[in-house]
Amino acid sequence: MTSRAAPMTVVGLRLGLLALFLAIWEVAGRMVNPLLGVPPSAVLPSLRDLLLLRSYPDLPASLLLTIREIGAAYALAVAAGLGCGFMLGMHRLVGRAWGPMLAALYAVPAVVWYPSLMLFFGLDAASKIAFGFLLGFFPIALAVLAGIRQVNPQLVVVARAYGAGTVTVFRRVMLPAMLVGGLRTGLALSVIGVVVGEILGSKAGMGALINHAYGLLRTGDYVALVLVTLALVVGSDVLASLLERRARRWTE
Amino acid sequence: MSARPELITIEGVTKRYLTSSGPVEALHHVSLSVEEGAFCTLIGPSGCGKSTLLGMLGGLVTPDQGRVLVDGRPVTGPDPRRAATVFQEAGLFPWRTALQNVEFGLELQGVPAERRRRTASELLGPLGLSGFAEKYPRELSGGMKQRVAIGRALALDAKILLMDEPFGALDEQTRVLMGEWLLDIWRRTRKTVIFVTHSLHEALFLSTRVAVMTARPGRIKAALDLAMEYPRSMESSEMVALRAKLWSEIREESLRAMR
Numbered sequence: 336m337t338s339r340a341a342p343m344t345v346v347g348l349r350l351g352l353l354a355l356f357l358a359i360w361e362v363a364g365r366m367v368n369p370l371l372g373v374p375p376s377a378v379l380p381s382l383r384d385l386l387l388l389r390s391y392p393d394l395p396a397s398l399l400l401t402i403r404e405i406g407a408a409y410a411l412a413v414a415a416g417l418g419c420g421f422m423l424g425m426h427r428l429v430g431r432a433w434g435p436m437l438a439a440l441y442a443v444p445a446v447v448w449y450p451s452l453m454l455f456f457g458l459d460a461a462s463k464i465a466f467g468f469l470l471g472f473f474p475i476a477l478a479v480l481a482g483i484r485q486v487n488p489q490l491v492v493v494a495r496a497y498g499a500g501t502v503t504v505f506r507r508v509m510l511p512a513m514l515v516g517g518l519r520t521g522l523a524l525s526v527i528g529v530v531v532g533e534i535l536g537s538k539a540g541m542g543a544l545i546n547h548a549y550g551l552l553r554t555g556d557y558v559a560l561v562l563v564t565l566a567l568v569v570g571s572d573v574l575a576s577l578l579e580r581r582a583r584r585w586t587e
Numbered sequence: 588m589s590a591r592p593e594l595i596t597i598e599g600v601t602k603r604y605l606t607s608s609g610p611v612e613a614l615h616h617v618s619l620s621v622e623e624g625a626f627c628t629l630i631g632p633s634g635c636g637k638s639t640l641l642g643m644l645g646g647l648v649t650p651d652q653g654r655v656l657v658d659g660r661p662v663t664g665p666d667p668r669r670a671a672t673v674f675q676e677a678g679l680f681p682w683r684t685a686l687q688n689v690e691f692g693l694e695l696q697g698v699p700a701e702r703r704r705r706t707a708s709e710l711l712g713p714l715g716l717s718g719f720a721e722k723y724p725r726e727l728s729g730g731m732k733q734r735v736a737i738g739r740a741l742a743l744d745a746k747i748l749l750m751d752e753p754f755g756a757l758d759e760q761t762r763v764l765m766g767e768w769l770l771d772i773w774r775r776t777r778k779t780v781i782f783v784t785h786s787l788h789e790a791l792f793l794s795t796r797v798a799v800m801t802a803r804p805g806r807i808k809a810a811l812d813l814a815m816e817y818p819r820s821m822e823s824s825e826m827v828a829l830r831a832k833l834w835s836e837i838r839e840e841s842l843r844a845m846r
Contacts, residue, residue: 401618403775457834487678489674489678490678490680492647492674492676493672493678494695495647495665496645496646496647496665496667496671496672496674497665497667497671497672497691497692497695497739497743498666498692498695498696499695503695507680507691507695508680511680511682512682554802584723
């Protein structure tokens with residue numbers, strides 16, 4: 336068990352590492368060509384200009400677009416991941432035949448598919464959603480599959496004895512057992528998929544702004560945009576972890 | 588015999604299972620009737636079909652021949668309003684608290700949240716789980732888990748309680764205490780209990796009627812009525828004689844099962 340002082344110590348250690356990192360960045364940033372290296376002290380004005388919508392007035396629209404792409408990609412990944420994992424998990428033969436193929440596909444670096452996704456879906460939001468979906472789908476489907484295989488068969492017997500039909504067994508027994516893990520990893524990967532997709536080629540969204548700043552060597556703006564994107568990614572993971580902890584209180 | 592009506596009638600049920608080494612007959616023409624309010628124990632060697640018979644009463648197993656009547660109506664599937672089951676493994680849902688586990692059956696029956704919460708809360712006291720409503724199964728001891736499982740069955744308020752070696756996984760001391768506790772619950776709720784066990788002690792200490800089953804294929808070899816008052820002393824001469832009689836019946840079957 337951790338003592339009461341421990342959380343403060345943990346926070347202190349985290350802030351310490353952050354301070355050390357910023358200090359090294361500051362020193363290193365001042366030594367290189369100012370077009371390439373930007374110390375944190377120079378990023379702050381850029382960040383202020385960005386947040387006050389002076390440098391990129393379309394920041395809110397871009398952020399919203401990226402969030403919407405993430406939302407769409409994740410919703411599709413959850414629906415397909417649950418459906419596919421459930422199908423493979425409930426039918427033993429199908430699971431034995433196709434489960435290993437799913438795991439093998441998951442091992443392929445997904446970015447190799449991106450050029451073909453752009454060919455199919457174009458430069459707009461659809462290809463980013465497809466890429467985010469592709470990244471998010473596998474961990475969810477595989478976690479659901481593993482969850483179904485680990486459900487205690489005794490719980491299914493109990494539910495049936497207490498009057499549950501197939502649908503109720505799925506909802507009350509399979510679903511809670513399946514939702515352990517997978518969903519959070521899936522969200523993190525969907526976010527990565529959308530952002531990477533935007534950076535690899537797009538006309539709008541956070542990735543497009545980052546490309547723009549970077550292409551014009553507006554390094555301060557570029558770093559500020561990366562920080563905003565970072566906040567989005569971390570924020571989504573914190574949200575997911577809170578939800579997960581609430582849903583999994585029984586396992587801790 | 589008795590003036591009380593028969594609540595459960597089992598008429599000539601037979602059940603065969605297909606295994607990799609060919610068909611196995613688990614039950615062969617088993618007939619048994621149990622009157623309302625009885626505590627009937629099914630005892631016999633391992634694999635004699637006790638659990639299969641209990642499964643038929645609970646509607647989880649369909650007989651190949653014969654029929655099972657509860658309250659005059661044939662059993663066609665699980666009907667928790669007529670009979671509630673407790674299994675050897677508690678089978679609690681790990682993501683539900685003790686209270687939510689007790690509520691499970693009522694929830695499936697669509698009982699409004701407030702009412703089922705009240706019913707379940709009132710049960711926790713007699714279950715000896717007053718301070719444990721919000722605990723998850725992993726935080727409970729083996730005996731407590733089994734009491735939650737019994738609470739889940741009692742909450743349904745069915746006339747019949749089907750218990751498949753409910754204390755089989757507990758240690759000896761807990762087992763004896765749980766037996767005393769169950770007796771108390773049974774006498775207060777006046778339910779009809781069908782209780783599967785391996786334990787002679789449990790059968791003699793708890794039941795009003797003991798049915799001894801044969802080695803596979805299972806049949807009812809003998810049925811004894813036990814009229815002694817509760818709580819029973821295992822040392823009384825009557826009990827010692829009954830124990831010897833019951834043991835001689837079971838011993839023969841257990842030897843056959845071992846061959």
